[in-house]
Amino acid sequence: MSKQDENVCVVKGWQEGPVIDESTLKDDLTRHFYYSLGRDKVGESQLYLYHALALTIRDRLVARCRETNQQIKQEKRRKTAYLSLEFLMGRALGNAVLNLDLDEQVSSALQEYCTSIETVAEAEHDAGLGNGGLGRLAACFLDSCASLALPVVGYGIRYEYGMFNQSLKNGHQIEQPDNWLREGHPWELAAPEQAKRVKFFGHVQSYTDKHGREHRQWIGCQDVLAVPYDVPIPGYKNDIVNTLRLWKSEATDEFNLTEFNAGSYSEAVAQKNLAEQITMVLYPNDSSENGKELRLRQQYFLSSASIQDIVSQWVEQYGEDFSDFANHHVFQLNDTHPSIAVAELMRILVDDYELDWDNAWQITTSTMAYTNHTLLPEALEKWSVPLFAKLLPRILEIIYEINARFLAQVAQHWPGDANKQRTLSLIEEGDVPQIRMAYLAIVGSYSVNGVAALHTQLLKEGLFKEFYALWPNKFNNKTNGVTPRRWLAHCNPALSQLITEKIGDKWISDFATISQLRRYYDDKNFHTQWQAVKRENKQRLVDLVKARCDVDFDVNMMFDVQVKRIHEYKRQLLNVLHVIHLYDRIRRGDTQNLVPRCVLLGGKAAPGYYMAKKIIKLINNVAEVVNKDPLAAPYLRVAFLPNYNVTAMETICPATDLSEQVSTAGKEASGTGNMKFMMNGALTIGTLDGANIEIRDAVGADNFFLFGAQAHEIDDIKSRYNPTNLIEQNSDLKNVMQLLESGQFNLFEPSLFDDIVNAIKSPHDPWLVAHDFESYIKAQKQVELAYTDQTHWTQMSILNTAASGIFSSDRTISQYSEDIWHLTPLTISETDLQATKSHATKSTD
Numbered sequence: 087m088s089k090q091d092e093n094v095c096v097v098k099g100w101q102e103g104p105v106i107d108e109s110t111l112k113d114d115l116t117r118h119f120y121y122s123l124g125r126d127k128v129g130e131s132q133l134y135l136y137h138a139l140a141l142t143i144r145d146r147l148v149a150r151c152r153e154t155n156q157q158i159k160q161e162k163r164r165k166t167a168y169l170s171l172e173f174l175m176g177r178a179l180g181n182a183v184l185n186l187d188l189d190e191q192v193s194s195a196l197q198e199y200c201t202s203i204e205t206v207a208e209a210e211h212d213a214g215l216g217n218g219g220l221g222r223l224a225a226c227f228l229d230s231c232a233s234l235a236l237p238v239v240g241y242g243i244r245y246e247y248g249m250f251n252q253s254l255k256n257g258h259q260i261e262q263p264d265n266w267l268r269e270g271h272p273w274e275l276a277a278p279e280q281a282k283r284v285k286f287f288g289h290v291q292s293y294t295d296k297h298g299r300e301h302r303q304w305i306g307c308q309d310v311l312a313v314p315y316d317v318p319i320p321g322y323k324n325d326i327v328n329t330l331r332l333w334k335s336e337a338t339d340e341f342n343l344t345e346f347n348a349g350s351y352s353e354a355v356a357q358k359n360l361a362e363q364i365t366m367v368l369y370p371n372d373s374s375e376n377g378k379e380l381r382l383r384q385q386y387f388l389s390s391a392s393i394q395d396i397v398s399q400w401v402e403q404y405g406e407d408f409s410d411f412a413n414h415h416v417f418q419l420n421d422t423h424p425s426i427a428v429a430e431l432m433r434i435l436v437d438d439y440e441l442d443w444d445n446a447w448q449i450t451t452s453t454m455a456y457t458n459h460t461l462l463p464e465a466l467e468k469w470s471v472p473l474f475a476k477l478l479p480r481i482l483e484i485i486y487e488i489n490a491r492f493l494a495q496v497a498q499h500w501p502g503d504a505n506k507q508r509t510l511s512l513i514e515e516g517d518v519p520q521i522r523m524a525y526l527a528i529v530g531s532y533s534v535n536g537v538a539a540l541h542t543q544l545l546k547e548g549l550f551k552e553f554y555a556l557w558p559n560k561f562n563n564k565t566n567g568v569t570p571r572r573w574l575a576h577c578n579p580a581l582s583q584l585i586t587e588k589i590g591d592k593w594i595s596d597f598a599t600i601s602q603l604r605r606y607y608d609d610k611n612f613h614t615q616w617q618a619v620k621r622e623n624k625q626r627l628v629d630l631v632k633a634r635c636d637v638d639f640d641v642n643m644m645f646d647v648q649v650k651r652i653h654e655y656k657r658q659l660l661n662v663l664h665v666i667h668l669y670d671r672i673r674r675g676d677t678q679n680l681v682p683r684c685v686l687l688g689g690k691a692a693p694g695y696y697m698a699k700k701i702i703k704l705i706n707n708v709a710e711v712v713n714k715d716p717l718a719a720p721y722l723r724v725a726f727l728p729n730y731n732v733t734a735m736e737t738i739c740p741a742t743d744l745s746e747q748v749s750t751a752g753k754e755a756s757g758t759g760n761m762k763f764m765m766n767g768a769l770t771i772g773t774l775d776g777a778n779i780e781i782r783d784a785v786g787a788d789n790f791f792l793f794g795a796q797a798h799e800i801d802d803i804k805s806r807y808n809p810t811n812l813i814e815q816n817s818d819l820k821n822v823m824q825l826l827e828s829g830q831f832n833l834f835e836p837s838l839f840d841d842i843v844n845a846i847k848s849p850h851d852p853w854l855v856a857h858d859f860e861s862y863i864k865a866q867k868q869v870e871l872a873y874t875d876q877t878h879w880t881q882m883s884i885l886n887t888a889a890s891g892i893f894s895s896d897r898t899i900s901q902y903s904e905d906i907w908h909l910t911p912l913t914i915s916e917t918d919l920q921a922t923k924s925h926a927t928k929s930t931d
């Protein structure tokens with residue numbers, strides 16, 4: 087060790103850069119296995135080998151992470167903090183091996199243990215710290231930020247229990263807690279010395295400072311400690327390693343003083359539980375808020391800890407002068423969940439650093455940016471004012487002040503319009519007044535973005551039209567994307583290899599170049615290879631479906647897949663009606679032109695979502711009837727895959743022929759599952775909704791199966807909606823409804839599906855299932871026709887992959903950086919630049 091300055095003692099070795107090189111990986115693995123973990127034989131379970139390998143790779147990540155952070159700090163880089171209550175990361179091992187280019191070294195090291203990366207990787211538990219699309223988007227964004235060498239840090243919560251595990255009992259969903267940390271999480275590094283204190287409860291007082299200025303002070307609080315755990319996020323072959331900082335709640339050291347002194351030891355320890363509850367569990371509601379106090383605590387806990395972290399780093403480096411703060415920082419809010427950060431930054435600047443309001447507001451509104459993820463009214467977060475008053479009294483005062491000043495602006499724009507005052511107020515009046523979190527986010531941000539072209543247009547025209555009138559320049563679109571590393575290179579190695587043989591491997595870091603595949607769309611030899619790869623991937627899914635569902639899928643049949651959260655707007659029900667229709671045809675002997683299919687559905691329902699759970703039960707009952715009918719076996723197999731998660735999707739999307747994206751138009755903000763399937767060569771049957779529209783534009787209408795009402799037609803259709811008539815007039819739908827109502831799928835469970843039948847028949851069905859049935863069936867017939875001509879299908883499949891370039895999250899993140907964040911990429915070291923260049927020029931063709 088060498089003494090550098092008064093307080094800091096730098097360990098040698100560091101300064102010379104990472105001491106770790108290729109030759110040592112095998113030794114490091116052995117060292118971690120024998121010494122870090124204290125094992126001497128592998129045995130049945132690969133768990134310890136997985137842990138040893140993770141630690142070996144983490145060493146390499148830590149070294150690079152330090153260098154990345156040093157560059158950010160030394161060069162005083164502007165950076166983005168991506169605040170999200172969810173990060174649906176999945177497994178880390180395969181992705182790290184890919185991004186660090188360690189495949190050969192790891193394979194050779196594992197040979198000594200008589201195993202493979204694939205086998206060892208199976209021991210890793212998914213990090214399921216998210217519900218679905220929104221959380222997975224955050225994970226894809228982190229991969230893209232690191233791969234584009236952008237200084238971005240993710241901030242989230244280290245839930246003790248992630249997304250619940252789903253199993254089935256008699257076709258019903260059962261939820262089990264996801265104790266994902268039980269066997270340890272080898273990727274993370276705790277930094278308890280950087281813990282922050284987050285305030286709850288207490289009250290607010292005024293005081294006058296030495297300059298005679300009046301201030302507010304939030305005191306008498308029950309503080310909770312936020313302890314950071316850092317997860318390294320490697321870029322693709324660029325030696326950049328960013329950080330995902332996840333906060334865990336703990337009791338403060340003095341939590342128990344008063345109780346101890348009163349002799350109540352047990353009560354004191356119980357108090358500790360209260361603090362630790364905050365990060366105990368992820369709320370399993372996708373696209374619906376539920377107003378629970380603990381959830382608000384989570385939101386404030388994340389927002390406060392993260393803002394404090396950034397501000398304390400600032401003060402450490404620049405002192406208490408904030409005049410340049412906004413030039414160095416952006417906070418991107420992933421939906422309204424962390425929107426309380428707007429008020430928290432104001433509190434810290436005004437109360438803790440005594441900035442005047444206008445100055446603080448200028449800084450806040452130049453650093454906050456908000457992404458909206460949904461138009462569904464049930465998802466728009468509101469919090470009761472009394473709850474805020476109790477839990478976060480000072481934050482409530484600040485929100486009131488923001489609102490008062492905002493309403494003055496509204497009055498200027500719409501003079502004398504009391505209605506505008508009421509409808510735009512951050513506080514919704516009523517028996518219990520509510521805080522509208524989306525409005526707080528919009529008012530406090532300099533950028534508001536939607537996640538697909540249609541979604542952004544609907545935000546501007548509908549939900550937020552007054553805000554758009556006030557601030558047209560705040561609004562912008564950033565169509566979602568997914569990372570081609572995980573969702574093609576890693577999850578589909580056979581197709582990746584084939585693609586690389588043809589166009590080189592540049593596509594992995596520059597996904598726009600995937601368009602070069604178009605040259606091969608008519609190449610007979612390439613078709614054969616493409617089909618062989620799909621078959622191989624289908625076999626992997628056959629094995630998974632057999633193991634998890636005990637249903638026999640057949641690689642010779644079309645694989646028709648809908649996997650996503652179960653929600654009425656996503657219309658899994660419409661898919662089931664098509665399955666019942668096919669079954670009805672089979673039973674009638676109407677099998678001409680019927681293309682044999684395997685239909686796979688999967689997804690979790692929020693535990694309190696009654697209809698979604700009914701739909702799961704219906705899928706399972708239909709599957710049971712179809713699968714045991716020998717008449718159906720040659721034409722139709724149906725399975726519900728339990729516990730759909732990131733790892734399952736890595737087997738599913740490479741094997742899919744037909745991707746079902748059938749939401750009611752105007753309801754799916756973007757979708758990202760649709761993009762994963764497209765990249766892997768699936769064709770889409772879908773509505774003009776979310777990013778489906780952009781997918782169809784990119785690949786061409788001839789290579790997409792379109793159906794259903796359009797968003798602009800929905801209101802009109804609803805005004806004269808009569809599903810009973812539609813059922814009467816369409817014999818296919820009539821037959822399907824008869825089968826459903828006759829109890830064919832619930833022989834021993836009478837009236838089980840009455841609510842589903844009634845929902846379809848209701849003139850108020852918001853999802854218009856009966857309306858879109860006819861055009862859906864027609865589109866499915868087109869699918870069959872196309873699939874019958876395998877050459878044509880293969881051409882369309884190739885064209886879909888070739889046109890998926892714009893759906894890389896690298897494109898999305900480049901646009902965030904260009905338009906919102908204004909970041910400059912970090913410098914990649916010379917050796918890595920050369921490596922990247924040689925990769926780029928290695929391409930044959």
Ligand SMILES: *Cc1c(COP(=O)(O)O)cnc(C)c1O
Pocket residue numbers: 217218219222649650651730731732735756757758759760762
């Ligand atoms: C991609 C993904 C989603 C999002 O799917 P959508 O079809 O866009 O709703 C949800 N869950 C998992 C596990 C995913 O990988």
